[in-house]
Amino acid sequence: QVQLQESGPGLVKPSGTLSLSCAVSGGSISSNNWWSWVRQPPGKGLEWIGQISHSGGTSYNPSLKSRVSISKDMSKSQFSLKLNSVTAADTAVYYCATVGIAVGRLYFDNWGQGTLVTVSS
């Protein structure tokens, strides 16, 4: 089974850019998979951020679309998240996940352990 590991700064200043990477092991990032980011504010529920397909196509949560970008680097076997103009409301545990897709269904079948990002000066 594919293993995922998030990495990146744990502290970002307000109005700055949050940048995280997700290292993929035990499988190929060029395989026929979709790769996603999900976040969870402390003590709250889960929120889908966006995803990137095996061919590089992306889709984002409309509430974040103007600030978010997801890309992948096949040479490093990783995919990345950038979120601009962050505020305290973006403080959360950020998870990367693989996406299971079929007709009528989309779900997250494998998750990284998550990384806490705090937005504070």
Add this chain to the structure above:
Amino acid sequence: QSVLTQPPSVSGAPGQRVTISCIGSSSNIGARYDVHWYQQLPGTAPKLLIYGNNNRPSGVPDRFSGSKSGTSASLAITGLQAEDEADYFCQSYDSSLSGPLFGGGTKLTVL
């Protein structure tokens, strides 16, 4: 605004059966999109528990089952065990969001 509504908390004694509901709308569950469930143990990442309404990934005990009807879905846990104490989230696809949507989560307490 697209929402999947779950009860904030449920509880049960060891050995009992509990159910967790997930109420959606015509843009998600009612639009025939499948429902999936995740278990999040304290301090850990979510784990896929049920996919495609009622399918269990390898390794998930058959004490866990899912169902869907109309605009709602349910997760049932039988033979409740102390290790089942966790947060549970439902998830579906939403056509208004054009993406996946999560319920607010339900905290299960084993008495």
